[in-house]
Every structure is written in C-alpha cells, then in structure tokens.
Amino acid sequence: MFQAKSDCRCSDDTSVAVLETADKALTPTSLPAAKLHFHEKVTANNTEHRGVHPIVALNSHNEHLAPLIAKALLSLPPASPGLPTLPVRSGSTWLQKQRPDFTSITRGPGLLPSLSTGLQTAKGLAVAWQIPLIGVNHMQAHALTPRLVTALESVSQGSERQHEPAFPFLSLLVSGGHTLLVYSKGLTHHSILASTTDIAAGDVIDKMARSILPPEIIDKSDESMYGRLLERFAFPNHQGYDEYNAPSTRTEELSSKPSGWGWALSVPLTNRATGMEFSFSGLGSVVERICKRKETAMSLNERVDLARDVMRIVFEHLASRVILALKAMDENYTAANNERKIATLVVSGGVASNQFLRKVLRSFLEVRGYAHIRLIFPPLSLCTDNAAMIAWTGTEMYEAGYESDLSCKAIRKWSIDPNAEDGGILGADSWKRRH
C-alpha cells in the first residue's frame, strides 16, 4: 500500500491530494487499485489581471498550501498494526494515522517561485517524516492521468493487475499553457509529435473569449477560465452542435466557410498542410480585429456565431493533427517491430472539458476511418491541473524504483521526450534508483 501526497502548481492552482494505492499482489482485482482520501484545490484569484499573474499565484500558494496540507492529514487512513504511524492533531485530540509512504511534488516545468514553494514544503515533509521525495514532471502527470482514472474506477483485469490504458497510447494535452500531441510509449518515454509554434489552445480561447463575449458577461463572472464561459455562451446547456459532422477530406477541411456576417475565419497553417505543428496566434489576431472593427455594433447572434466558429477552427486544427499522426503511424507500422498499435486517444488539460471539442474529435475519428480508436476524457477535476495526477505519477515512478534526491531544484523548462536536448524526464539531475 502506498500513499502519496502532493501538490501541483505550474499555474495558479494549489492542490493537495492523499492517494492510496493497493498492493498489486494482495488486493483483489475487483477492488479499486487506487483511492483518493483527499483532493482539494485553491485557484488564485487572477480576475483583476486577466490571466495568471506570477506574484498573485505565488501569494496564493504561500497562503493556501500549508493549511491544505494540515486539512489533508486528517484524511489519512487510521493507523494500522505493523505500519508507521503519524500522530495528527485535531483540535485538542491526537489522531493516530498511517504515515504516508512518500511525498510527490511538481518539480517542473513552470514558474520557479511557485514550484519552489511546493518543492521546499515537500522536502520539509520528506525530512520530518523520513520518507522519500519524488519530484514529478507536470506534463508527464497529465499524460498518465488516464491510468489514474482507471485505477480509481476499479477495473478487473484478471489475476495480474495492469495499469490501463496500456502503453502505447496517444494523448492530446490542451491546457492554458500547452498544446501537445504526445505518443506515450512507456512511463518515462513520451514523444512529442506536435506542439504549438506560438501560444496554447487554451490561451487563444481565453483571449478570443475576452473579445467575443459581451462585456456584461465578463464583468459579472468571477471566472478566470474564459474558455468555459465561451463554451456556455456559444452552446447553452450543451445544445447546438449535434448536427456537427467533420469534413470528410483534408481538402474540405482546409476550405474557408463564410459566416454571413462579412467575415470568414481561415484554418491555421494551410500552407503547411501536412506539417505537425499547431498555431493559434494568427487566429487570435484576426478575431481581435473583427471584434474591434465592429465593437458595440456586433449583435448577440453574431457573437454566438463567432464563438462557435472560433471553437470549430481551433478544435478542427487539433483534430487534423491527430488524424495526420494516426495516418503516419499506420504507414510506418510493421508488425515486425513488435509494437502494439495505437488503440487509445486520451484528451486532457482544461480545454478537454469542452463538449464541442469531444464531438469534433469523435466525428473526425469516425469520418476518417479511425472509429475503432477509444477516446478517453478524464473527468474535469482530473483534466485541469490537480494534485491527484501528481500523486499518481509519483506512485508510478516510485513503483518503478525512482526517487528524487533532497537536493533537487525546481525546473522551469523540462521536456517529457527522452530525445529532447534536456534528455526528458530522466534527463533531469537528482534522480536516485532504489532498484
């Protein structure tokens, strides 16, 4: 049995989880392989800054992290004979709890001040409790999230418990800071097939939402995830995209679709039709120009149409790279190299909660001959930045024999691709092997 506590803090979220994983050999496969005893998150209030502000984020971590940990300790399972005990104070009484087996913490990539706050706190716990520390790569955690979801859901897999989905699988990570198509071959082997040449999908959606949404909606909301507001505005109650059908050919996909309002948005990177990059900043600028030109003259209906169309363009752009990747893999596949074919596409990151994106991806897979690919969307609480995925990744790394040295430092840029210049996850210093 392992327990992991962690927090994840690449952006403005401070989150703590207590995760218990079952002993593979002892626990019946009908029981969950993992259980979350505690999972809470505090998001810094960045509304004033219209985006993540590093000082606001840091202050929020400083304010909320220790109280969240104190609260989390109360959720540790009760002490059990033969296992190390941790006394935890609750008011005037002391509770005897099981001591966590190790602590996992986001080590990078991200903002150094925020990362360091968490890392130093985790080091303190590791030293005080004399337990290992595991410094986790935030993007690896996003990639492994579907395996956490399966573990939490308890799936019986015969006598040997396996983490599912099995490698290899494809992940589309679409968040406020990242847009990546990743081929996950193993725990520490993730190849980036496509990434953005400029800004992230979530970022452009947030920026466009600020131009498209009527000002009163923005003013009334205390939401800093403008993407969520934009989805609600364009498709109230998730109505309005049932009729969507993916373009059946690449040529149809690239053709411009006039709106009837005097503007027509074009697909990014049409000149590099087979390339594997993403690009969103051009679309953002065009939308800003359209909104500036029309300003108050833009009717509510036009705003709704524009909101729908920008999402269509962004999501079709994402889907097009998935299809290109699947095609390339099919073409290069030879049974001789002993690798399993891709059967699963995982879509995670904040943008993955968008129901229209889900529809677009499903439709692309169906229309382009990949209906057999299983789509996995982790639940929203695990889609956005969260501590549970860091705890899980720490667990998988721990099971594989990895620990971090107590001297480890936060890393601002840290790839997950072993072929990258920095050597990817294991390229970072301070890893120690237990076995």
Ligand code: AMP
């Ligand atoms: P993350 O960086 O993973 O925490 O995700 C945050 C990003 O996801 C922000 O850019 C949000 O605007 C975006 N986001 C969250 N919900 C939605 C949604 N329903 N539709 C589009 N974007 C969203």
Ligand code: ZN
């Ligand atoms: Zn993230």
